[in-house]
Amino acid sequence: xxxxxxxxxxxxxxxxxxxxxxxxxxxxxxxxxxxxxxxxxxxxxxxxxxxxxxxxxxxxxxxxxxxxxxxxxxxxxxxxxxxxxxxxxxxxxxxxxxxxxxxxxxxxxxxxxxxxxxxxxxxxx
Numbered sequence: 001x002x003x004x005x006x007x008x009x010x011x012x013x014x015x016x017x018x019x020x021x022x023x024x025x026x027x028x029x030x031x032x033x034x035x036x037x038x039x040x041x042x043x044x045x046x047x048x049x050x051x052x053x054x055x056x057x058x059x060x061x062x063x064x065x066x067x068x069x070x071x072x073x074x075x076x077x078x079x080x081x082x083x084x085x086x087x088x089x090x091x092x093x094x095x096x097x098x099x100x101x102x103x104x105x106x107x108x109x110x111x112x113x114x115x116x117x118x119x120x121x122x123x124x125x
Contacts, residue, residue, distance in 0.1 A: 053101065084097040
């Protein structure tokens, strides 16, 4: 069936096609001078809980639009220890997830001395 026929039939039926947004851009490289040292050196292993946490940010398309989620993962247990979800990509999204992780682990009596928090080398926002 020709595209114009489909368009005409959809118009007659009062239907519209779904418009697909481009994927949002979540990571913008930060300037070289503003980057902290890579304490992990691409070695994502840990011998105990709360030794190394890694952070990431992702987005999910929903029927209402994009939803952004920041996660903090304990490398040893592979458990998400902190997270935050928002409908807009705001500056403190990742920091709120980190704050949740530290609050939860301290509430459990964990010692966070020596903890390394690693995130990608991008800048969100």
